[in-house]
Amino acid sequence: AGVALLGSGAIRIKKTSGRISALEAILDEPNTAETFGIGHTRWATHGEPNTVNAHPHLDYTGKIAVVHNGIIENYGTLKTWLQNEGAEFASETDTEVIANLIGYFYAKEDEGNRVSSIEHRASSIGQNKFEQAVQRALGELHGTYGLAIVCSDFPDMLIGAKKGSPLILGVGDNEYILASDAAAIVEHTTQAIYLADDEMVTVGPEGFHTKTIDNVTVTKDLRQIEFSLEQIELGDFAHHMLKEIFEQPKALSTCMGGRIDQKGHRIRLGGIDSHLRELTRTKRLILTACGTAFHAG
Numbered sequence: 091a092g093v094a095l096l097g098s099g100a101i102r103i104k105k106t107s108g109r110i111s112a113l114e115a116i117l118d119e120p121n122t123a124e125t126f127g128i129g130h131t132r133w134a135t136h137g138e139p140n141t142v143n144a145h146p147h148l149d150y151t152g153k154i155a156v157v158h159n160g161i162i163e164n165y166g167t168l169k170t171w172l173q174n175e176g177a178e179f180a181s182e183t184d185t186e187v188i189a190n191l192i193g194y195f196y197a198k199e200d201e202g203n204r205v206s207s208i209e210h211r212a213s214s215i216g217q218n219k220f221e222q223a224v225q226r227a228l229g230e231l232h233g234t235y236g237l238a239i240v241c242s243d244f245p246d247m248l249i250g251a252k253k254g255s256p257l258i259l260g261v262g263d264n265e266y267i268l269a270s271d272a273a274a275i276v277e278h279t280t281q282a283i284y285l286a287d288d289e290m291v292t293v294g295p296e297g298f299h300t301k302t303i304d305n306v307t308v309t310k311d312l313r314q315i316e317f318s319l320e321q322i323e324l325g326d327f328a329h330h331m332l333k334e335i336f337e338q339p340k341a342l343s344t345c346m347g348g349r350i351d352q353k354g355h356r357i358r359l360g361g362i363d364s365h366l367r368e369l370t371r372t373k374r375l376i377l378t379a380c381g382t383a384f385h386a387g
Contacts, residue, residue: 097124098245149190154193161184162233163233224251246294252289331381
């Protein structure tokens with residue numbers, strides 16, 4: 091878990107492995123100069139579940155920070171290419187590849203758009219270089235993503251992008267909340283826009299605007315969230331058991347997708363890696379469960 095906070099022209103990151111309580115323990119008192127930020131909690135899909143691999147991830151210039159839901163399938167190819175271009179990596183994650191790719195294109199904007207090897211796909215008309223760098227990077231990604239991206243040179247701007255992973259922008263009273271689903275924002279606002287695949291949203295002091303990653307403007311109407319938090323969690327199902335039954339294929343795919351290392355033919359179980367020593371010494375396991383969880387155990 092971790093957060094990236096913006097203020098005074100710099101990005102301050104606080105992150106750690108483990109539970110939310112571990113992150114809370116290392117957070118400082120609020121800084122009034124830091125007016126917004128991004129944060130994330132997730133299991134590790136690439137690399138060990140440690141502090142280095144935790145989100146948010148900075149690019150190699152220290153100007154771009156990213157949090158990410160999803161899996162980038164071609165991250166290995168992109169990582170090799172970026173390393174050949176001089177980018178440095180601190181983690182084993184696919185998300186750091188996204189940050190470094192944006193950072194690479196962002197740096198190239200200062201060099202007259204001279205970009206080697208990867209095609210320049212986005213138009214620069216009506217954009218700042220932060221938006222343009224994000225669009226150029228998104229055009230190279232194969233896989234799924236729900237992204238929140240910030241840049242220290244634009245301390246009052248947030249960019250979100252979606253492909254195959256949900257992303258919603260809540261519009262409140264002089265505030266905006268970018269989240270993966272309505273359940274995360276409904277207690278703060280009931281007005282929202284929902285991004286479609288290959289769309290991005292840019293949020294700033296004057297409001298927000300949406301476009302495709304090919305720089306085509308998209309008009310989004312505010313939608314009213316009519317449901318309570320409990321109703322959102324249930325969706326169209328009468329009760330949670332029925333919902334769980336129909337969600338099993340997706341849940342199984344999500345569970346396996348982040349824990350099977352196809353390249354190394356290894357299984358990575360992020361939830362128990364930190365307890366391997368104790369588990370290897372265990373002679374007896376006692377499972378406690380309720381309802382259908384008993385069968386999973």
